[in-house]
Amino acid sequence: MAISDADMVIAWKNVLEQCNLRQGEQVAILLSDDSNMQIVSTARIAVSLLGAIVTLIQLPPINGEKALSRDKSGYVGKTPLAFNTAALAGLKAADLVIDTMQLLFSKEQEQILRTGTRMLLAVEPPETMLRMIPTPEAKARVLAANAFMEPAREMTVTSKAGTDFRCTLGQYPVLMQYGLADEPGRWDHWPSCMIARWPDEGSAEGTIVIDAGDILLPFKHYARERITLTVEAGRVTRIEGGVSAEYMKAFMDSFDDPEAYAMAHVGWGLEHRASWTTLGLYDREEALSMDSRCFAGNFLFSTGPNTEAGGSRDTPCHLDIPLRGCSLSLDGRPMTQDGKLVM
Numbered sequence: 134m135a136i137s138d139a140d141m142v143i144a145w146k147n148v149l150e151q152c153n154l155r156q157g158e159q160v161a162i163l164l165s166d167d168s169n170m171q172i173v174s175t176a177r178i179a180v181s182l183l184g185a186i187v188t189l190i191q192l193p194p195i196n197g198e199k200a201l202s203r204d205k206s207g208y209v210g211k212t213p214l215a216f217n218t219a220a221l222a223g224l225k226a227a228d229l230v231i232d233t234m235q236l237l238f239s240k241e242q243e244q245i246l247r248t249g250t251r252m253l254l255a256v257e258p259p260e261t262m263l264r265m266i267p268t269p270e271a272k273a274r275v276l277a278a279n280a281f282m283e284p285a286r287e288m289t290v291t292s293k294a295g296t297d298f299r300c301t302l303g304q305y306p307v308l309m310q311y312g313l314a315d316e317p318g319r320w321d322h323w324p325s326c327m328i329a330r331w332p333d334e335g336s337a338e339g340t341i342v343i344d345a346g347d348i349l350l351p352f353k354h355y356a357r358e359r360i361t362l363t364v365e366a367g368r369v370t371r372i373e374g375g376v377s378a379e380y381m382k383a384f385m386d387s388f389d390d391p392e393a394y395a396m397a398h399v400g401w402g403l404e405h406r407a408s409w410t411t412l413g414l415y416d417r418e419e420a421l422s423m424d425s426r427c428f429a430g431n432f433l434f435s436t437g438p439n440t441e442a443g444g445s446r447d448t449p450c451h452l453d454i455p456l457r458g459c460s461l462s463l464d465g466r467p468m469t470q471d472g473k474l475v476m
């Protein structure tokens with residue numbers, strides 16, 4: 134359902150204040166041809182109302198003919214910034230970048246963040262953004278999860294469907310998402326409420342069973358049958374099952390890149406306002422489905438790149454797969470039990 138511009142401006146003011154936006158700070162709004170113009174225009178008004186200085190930086194889209202869908206989380210290759218030194222300099226000079234074009238997983242994003250610029254991604258439908266507006270309580274839940282994640286050296290995940298997965302932790306930093314870019318050099322995504330980490334290289338192993346009803350992203354559908362993944366030395370080495378397994382394997386193979394099969398971030402959802410059901414109610418191109426990634430108690434694992442964690446694996450193939458009904462422990466201490474938060 135539509136959201137009024139007034140409500141969006143009020144929400145933006147709230148979120149930008151929580152991002153510690155100060156009078157006189159420089160804000161760059163990054164947009165492209167497929168940006169949601171209500172998000173852009175209401176952000177622009179809110180920035181000005183808070184007394185910050187706003188600049189719009191519009192870049193042409195690229196990769197359209199290479200990607201297999203319009204979902205930008207499913208093809209994470211080069212960005213237009215790779216060739217645009219003027220725009221890159223402008224973004225580095227900003228105190229806060231509001232990204233409405235989705236500049237995920239890129240060298241350029243890392244360079245911008247290293248200058249201390251904070252970045253907030255805002256690409257979900259406005260009604261989803263408003264339903265899951267970042268709050269101090271949600272942030273506190275993510276920080277509480279990090280108190281376990283940061284010192285943890287092993288993650289284990291089991292499920293009644295047959296998942297029996299483990300990896301060691303410590304090589305890569307924790308990815309905490311609570312929807313606020315509130316510190317220098319911090320990236321986040323409104324709406325978000327989840328925690329994740331990349332396994333130590335080569336350490337992920339075991340079996341992951343995607344059960345019927347679990348969500349496959351970026352395909353944006355619910356698995357109709359079980360898919361069994363074998364993980365050895367940090368890589369998915371077998372994908373078995375029926376046509377859903379065949380589809381997943383064919384999608385990954387189409388990138389012709391062995392790095393597509395590496396395990397990427399593993400973690401769990403912490404958002405009680407996010408719902409497993411929402412994906413089924415939207416057309417596929419309408420949303421990234423942060424609901425699916427963040428619903429409380431899921432085990433979210435992914436495959437492909439690790440550039441977001443400071444690694445060098447920049448494969449464009451990226452799957453995010455949230456599972457229900459899993460029990461996730463850190464160093465033997467339960468964080469989720471049968472898909473429910475217990476931390």
Ligand SMILES: [Fe+2]
Nearest residue numbers: 398435452453
């Ligand atoms: Fe991901």
